[in-house]
Amino acid sequence: MSDRTPRYPFTSYPNGWYFIAETRDMKPGDERSGIVCGTRILFRMQSNGIIVLDNAMQCHEDNGLLYVFWGTQQKEVMRLPHFVELRDDGWMGPFNHVFKIRSHVQDITENTVDRAHMVNVHGYRSAPACHSFRIDGPHLVMSTEGPRTMFGITETIKMDITCYGVGLIETYVVSDHVTTKILITNTPIDEDTVRINLWFAIKKQGRLRDTIHRLLVPPLVHREFSYDLPIWENKIYRAQPILCAEEKDVANYRRWARQFFQEATVNEVAA
């Protein structure tokens, strides 16, 4: 039988930073490994507490999350998210959900600029408005605002989003009642599979509300995300999608994302 045409017309391993593993419970001398882009990568903690890889790849640790850079020489420096809230006393967390799905990192990240899907998939009353959409080299920064109804209550949800390449999406979600910081890490495991980690922290607001939020927010974040999964797993990639006038962001996103498929990209942590 002849093979089906490949699912995506480009590599499953675009250049950029990818999350590889958590390091918070590692002790000096500990050795571990994780898989990024079909490659098993070993790392260990030295006696001085610094993580090193056993190969020539570049790595960076931030608040207990370890990232490696996949790809070749850079043109513009790609920053990394700085997730201080994960360890901050003013925030509850870290919370974490993990999904392993049949998809592509570019498709998953495309979801952040795809405001139209928020209605049908996530129960928004109308597609959120886009207040700003800015491309900054390998980063894409946008903010949106839209009404959504949950448990019969309609509230306004504001989001401030930064994409670091197509592997990392940092989002502040501010609703009328709760503020959450979410980091989505998309790591290609093999040609067909992406491991998605949702890391999030919830802003503290006093004992009673914190207790409620601690109970409610993690399952709600999980639920929202699980609505997207079957769509991602079963869709195809349309290189020439039929877009309507309201969907320029998607076209702009794709143009931006092209840089991660070229030989020379990004590979340094900003000081």
Next chain:
Amino acid sequence: MDYRFPMGPYPYGWYQVLLSRDIKRKEIKTVEYFNKSIVVFRGESGTVSARDAYCPHLGAHVGVGGKVVGDTIQCPFHGWRFDHDGQCVDIPYCAKIPPKAKFEMYPTQEINGAIFIYYDEQGEAPKFDLPVMPEFSDPNYSKLLHWNYEVDSHVQEMAENALDMGHFPLVHDYKEVPRIESLICEGAALHVRFLGERRLLGVRNPFDVTLDCYGLGVVFGRNITDLVTVRVIHSATPINENKLRIGVSFVYQKSKIPGLNLFLRWFLPKEVVRFVDGDRAILNHKMYREKPKLCSAERPLMVLRRWAKQFYRETGVEEAAAA
């Protein structure tokens, strides 16, 4: 598995993909044929249509989470709605619909208790239609009985098998080779009638069989015996280059003799299963011979092969050039 036939895997024509009763109003079903995912939905009016599974917008699979709204199917991703012709008729957040927002469609015919789609790799319009067989909606006939199974074969092999009288005694334990009474090619149809005899519970039971092949995917058959008249749909639909789904559906004329219907209801399914099982084992392993050694009684096979050429684009062109 390597492809083992000299002709293309998907001759164009009508192919059965579902039974009518498999899909209710407002229901969506995904079927996998021709190495593709095909979404079938039945609208509120009862009309059925078949389309490529993937939305022309951003490629979501409309069979996964899609909804039927009136006589349209709504994509689960951004809520665009599409009609039975594949055309987008509503975008919830946009007044102007891009004219190219249209699904790739498969022409659909729902007749004789089943749903057929027309498959042509080039997407051309149907070159022929399937006829309605009144017995399938006749109250004097039983309700539709159906079997299906997978086999590693090619649709043409299935048609050849039906015309290959020589295999009946050995494979289906007939008393003798049935006699071909007539064999007529008529455009996309091929009609054959053959007569013979079987023993049934020790009693001689002559039969009179008509097979009407429409393309290589669908055979409407009729078998008249002293005991009962049966109407059959024999379908062969490629799942991929190497696998077919074979469907056998039939209705039989209800008898006025008390008890006989009960007997038929018990007996006929067994017969059908026994019959198809015989072919199944052989087709799974058979090799297609381009130049088979045939005895003169097997001339029908060559008639069929000549007729079958029209369903392949490559050979169709050759023929035209030679003419």
